[in-house]
Amino acid sequence: MPQVHHRTCHICEANCGVLVEVDGRRILSIRGDPDNPLSRGHICPKGTALQDLQEDPDRLRRPLKRVGDTWHEISFEQAFAEIGERTRAILAKDPDSAAVYIGNPNAHSYGNALNADFLGKALRTRNKFSASTVDQMPHQVANLRLWGHASMFPIPDIDRTRTLVILGGNPMASNGSLWTVPDFRARVRDLKARGGELIVIDPRRTETAKIADRHLFIRPAGDVYFLIALLKAVRARSPARVVQDFVTGLDRVDEALQRFDAEACAASCGVPLPEIEALAERFLAGPAALYGRMGVATQAHGTLNAWLISLVNIASGQLDREGGWVFGLPAVDTVNVLPPGSIGKFASRVSGHRSVLGELPAAAMAEEIETPGEGRIRALFVVAGNPVLSTPNGARLDKALECLDLLVSIDIYRNATSRRAHYILPPAGPLERDHYGLFLLPMAARTIAVYSRPTLEQEEGSLHDWEILRGLAHAISGEPVQAPTPREALDGLLRSGPYGLTLEQVEASPSGIDLGPPPTGQLPGRLRTPDKRVTCDVEELVEALGALDLPGQEDPQGGLRLIGRRHLRTNNSWLANSRRLIKGPDRCTVMIHPDDATPRGIADGATVTVRSVAGSIALAAEVTDDMMPGTVSIPHGWGHGLPGVSMENALGRPGVSVNDITLETAMDPLSGNAAFSGVEVEVALAG
Numbered sequence: 001m002p003q004v005h006h007r008t009c010h011i012c013e014a015n016c017g018v019l020v021e022v023d024g025r026r027i028l029s030i031r032g033d034p035d036n037p038l039s040r041g042h043i044c045p046k047g048t049a050l051q052d053l054q055e056d057p058d059r060l061r062r063p064l065k066r067v068g069d070t071w072h073e074i075s076f077e078q079a080f081a082e083i084g085e086r087t088r089a090i091l092a093k094d095p096d097s098a099a100v101y102i103g104n105p106n107a108h109s110y111g112n113a114l115n116a117d118f119l120g121k122a123l124r125t126r127n128k129f130s131a132s133t134v135d136q137m138p139h140q141v142a143n144l145r146l147w148g149h150a151s152m153f154p155i156p157d158i159d160r161t162r163t164l165v166i167l168g169g170n171p172m173a174s175n176g177s178l179w180t181v182p183d184f185r186a187r188v189r190d191l192k193a194r195g196g197e198l199i200v201i202d203p204r205r206t207e208t209a210k211i212a213d214r215h216l217f218i219r220p221a222g223d224v225y226f227l228i229a230l231l232k233a234v235r236a237r238s239p240a241r242v243v244q245d246f247v248t249g250l251d252r253v254d255e256a257l258q259r260f261d262a263e264a265c266a267a268s269c270g271v272p273l274p275e276i277e278a279l280a281e282r283f284l285a286g287p288a289a290l291y292g293r294m295g296v297a298t299q300a301h302g303t304l305n306a307w308l309i310s311l312v313n314i315a316s317g318q319l320d321r322e323g324g325w326v327f328g329l330p331a332v333d334t335v336n337v338l339p340p341g342s343i344g345k346f347a348s349r350v351s352g353h354r355s356v357l358g359e360l361p362a363a364a365m366a367e368e369i370e371t372p373g374e375g376r377i378r379a380l381f382v383v384a385g386n387p388v389l390s391t392p393n394g395a396r397l398d399k400a401l402e403c404l405d406l407l408v409s410i411d412i413y414r415n416a417t418s419r420r421a422h423y424i425l426p427p428a429g430p431l432e433r434d435h436y437g438l439f440l441l442p443m444a445a446r447t448i449a450v451y452s453r454p455t456l457e458q459e460e461g462s463l464h465d466w467e468i469l470r471g472l473a474h475a476i477s478g479e480p481v482q483a484p485t486p487r488e489a490l491d492g493l494l495r496s497g498p499y500g501l502t503l504e505q506v507e508a509s510p511s512g513i514d515l516g517p518p519p520t521g522q523l524p525g526r527l528r529t530p531d532k533r534v535t536c537d538v539e540e541l542v543e544a545l546g547a548l549d550l551p552g553q554e555d556p557q558g559g560l561r562l563i564g565r566r567h568l569r570t571n572n573s574w575l576a577n578s579r580r581l582i583k584g585p586d587r588c589t590v591m592i593h594p595d596d597a598t599p600r601g602i603a604d605g606a607t608v609t610v611r612s613v614a615g616s617i618a619l620a621a622e623v624t625d626d627m628m629p630g631t632v633s634i635p636h637g638w639g640h641g642l643p644g645v646s647m648e649n650a651l652g653r654p655g656v657s658v659n660d661i662t663l664e665t666a667m668d669p670l671s672g673n674a675a676f677s678g679v680e681v682e683v684a685l686a687g
């Protein structure tokens with residue numbers, strides 16, 4: 001008998017409600033759930049591809065052990081026992097030689113999120129790395145400094161705003177990030193129907209730019225100057241210099257901005273000053289929200305950018321205001337679950353990078369493995385990550401992984417990274433586990449509480465990620481993990497949350513309980529700063545402004561500037577084996593403007609080499625005036641054609657890894673985040 005199960009799609013941050021029709025273990029259909037109050041029926045091609053992920057014959061079902069170049073299926077018992085023993089032997093020689101890398105899917109599984117720490121604790125290691133430092137760490141540093149908690153993420157109140165400005169984000173492809181905003185297109189349609197405007201500022205005329213009222217090109221990594229000019233324009237036009245009585249320090253920021261000439265800032269970033277001034281006026285009229293994402297975070301000035309974005313929202317009176325820059329009030333308030341975060345508690349061994357939220361920069365992983373001495377990483381545990389493809393100069397990391405004494409990957413595939421592992425431990429299938437959007441629902445455009453039970457019965461002998469994490473922790477430390485199951489923990493978190501819900505109550509509404517738009521008037525009460533104030537003149541950021549090159553004095557760059565991109569039918573590297581998603585034209589191309597292509601003799605479709613100081617890759621050119629002249633774009637998450645990868649569909653369309661030419665040395669020093677945007681490259685016809 002076919003049955004319809006409600007579920008939340010866990011693939012991206014949008015958390016769409018889906019209806020999965022099954023007959024026993026057979027999946028008959030997957031479609032959007034019209035009754036989900038947040039996603040309202042929306043689904044994207046990746047949602048349907050959940051079936052491919054679940055049914056993929058290449059998805060690993062049993063632990064694998066590598067001996068030389070051969071792989072053997074073994075039991076979990078054997079795997080845990082051997083890994084425990086090998087790890088203890090390595091730690092006996094050097095107690096600081098273990099490390100963990102936590103990848104992106106951990107943010108999409110509350111079981112992983114609540115249990116990854118057990119592994120870190122068992123290893124007693126400070127060598128913690130994660131995808132956060134190739135992604136959103138600058139936003140978290142700014143959150144910590146301004147609101148007192150690294151996980152207190154403000155979002156644009158899209159459903160009630162009049163002006164939405166997106167700087168370096170492409171929600172039409174990504175479906176939103178640090179902002180759970182399913183069906184972005186419909187939300188923009190509603191915004192326009194209310195007389196509002198969407199403005200996109202991006203070095204590429206993106207899919208989002210194409211549905212916007214206005215698109216402005218910006219020079220890659222020039223955002224800091226755009227933001228300075230915008231903040232100056234807002235401040236110059238604000239009649240009331242005081243915005244909210246709990247906000248302090250803007251006057252000191254004004255002083256720090258004085259050395260910057262607005263006209264020069266505009267010229268440097270490429271956004272005309274009259275456009276910036278018009279934006280300032282729209283912000284002061286409100287309601288308005290300025291949102292920035294990957295494009296502004298993965299820069300050398302990522303933290304400055306994240307801070308300035310909030311300052312523009314604050315100074316124009318949009319903080320905690322209906323239609324402005326707001327905080328969700330989720331059913332489980334992660335601000336109460338996670339520590340606020342600290343910075344600089346320790347430093348990395350080789351380059352002395354400071355720790356941020358207890359982590360070291362992923363970009364420093366290779367040198368920590370390669371460099372001899374006490375504390376050199378000899379055993380690495382990769383939890384749902386593919387850093388060979390996702391971190392800067394992945395090719396160097398790939399070589400470094402080869403010389404580890406022990407590499408363990410908890411992963412569903414034998415891919416670019418896990419092929420280097422001595423053990424791969426695969427979790428149960430994606431539809432065989434429950435789901436709660438613990439870290440993502442707090443950032444939702446509309447607050448909901450929704451829980452999914454496992455859709456399919458768990459395959460016999462399989463373990464969930466969280467059980468594997470606990471199994472490893474037990475095997476390494478000898479101590480069994482004593483803690484509630486994720487489901488029990490969730491029930492407790494819901495009960496102690498702002499609405500005092502029980503898991504039973506949430507389960508009784510399979511499409512989700514609608515808790516309304518983000519409530520305003522939460523500040524200053526909800527702030528986690530000790531004095532319940534927002535102190536805008538954060539010392540080290542004011543200092544960084546003081547040390548910033550004046551516009552026009554930055555290093556002159558020859559060559560072209562590289563930026564990234566995402567496509568609706570990919571998710572970093574991990575859907576590369578989906579039969580449904582890999583269909584269609586080649587997506588791993590370098591986009592280049594005709595003005596840059598023509599003088600180089602590059603025609604559309606020609607194979608070109610793209611070279612940086614780190615290396616070079618060859619791929620097809622896509623000549624398009626959607627690019628800002630002087631800028632080229634290459635997506636990440638490709639490059640599957642490496643020996644030992646066992647993903648048949650992906651090997652049919654392997655692409656190349658852009659992270660073979662990004663730089664592990666390019667970093668935002670305040671957050672340790674990789675600076676992918678603006679890498680200088682040369683493009684030439686291949687052959």
Ligand SMILES: Nc1nc2c(c(=O)[nH]1)N[C@H]1C(S)=C(S)[C@@H](COP(=O)(O)OP(=O)(O)OC[C@H]3O[C@@H](n4cnc5c(=O)[nH]c(N)nc54)[C@H](O)[C@@H]3O)O[C@H]1N2
Pocket residue numbers: 102103104105109131134135294383384385386387389390391410411412413415427430465564565571572573574635636637658659662676
């Ligand atoms: N140049 C460039 N590089 C980038 C980016 C960019 O824009 N440009 N983006 C960065 C960003 S934002 C991120 S988040 C990182 C991502 O960096 P990573 O997290 O290192 O990489 P992913 O490609 O997301 O790989 C996820 C891995 O988890 C596995 N996996 C999938 N689901 C599960 C599961 O349920 N359990 C387990 N155990 N494993 C699972 C997949 O097979 C895959 O190996 O990449 C970053 N790298």
Ligand SMILES: Nc1nc2c(c(=O)[nH]1)N[C@H]1C(S)=C(S)[C@@H](COP(=O)(O)OP(=O)(O)OC[C@H]3O[C@@H](n4cnc5c(=O)[nH]c(N)nc54)[C@H](O)[C@@H]3O)O[C@H]1N2
Pocket residue numbers: 012013104135167168169170171173174175176177201202203204206218219220221222223293294295296299563564565566567568569570571572637677678
């Ligand atoms: N379909 C799909 N969805 C995804 C993912 C995916 O891989 N595929 N990945 C998920 C993950 S892990 C994340 S973190 C989110 C990311 O979500 P987004 O941040 O929305 O994703 P991107 O498409 O990387 O958007 C970054 C934008 O910044 C622009 N950009 C690059 N450099 C600069 C710059 O210097 N300045 C400015 N102003 N803009 C710049 C790029 O052209 C691009 O349009 O997406 C998530 N959703």
Ligand code: SF4
Pocket residue numbers: 009010011012013014015016042043044045046047048175182
């Ligand atoms: S937008 Fe994201 S959450 Fe929604 S169906 Fe697509 S992948 Fe799943």
Ligand SMILES: [Mo]
Pocket residue numbers: 104131135
């Ligand atoms: Mo990400």
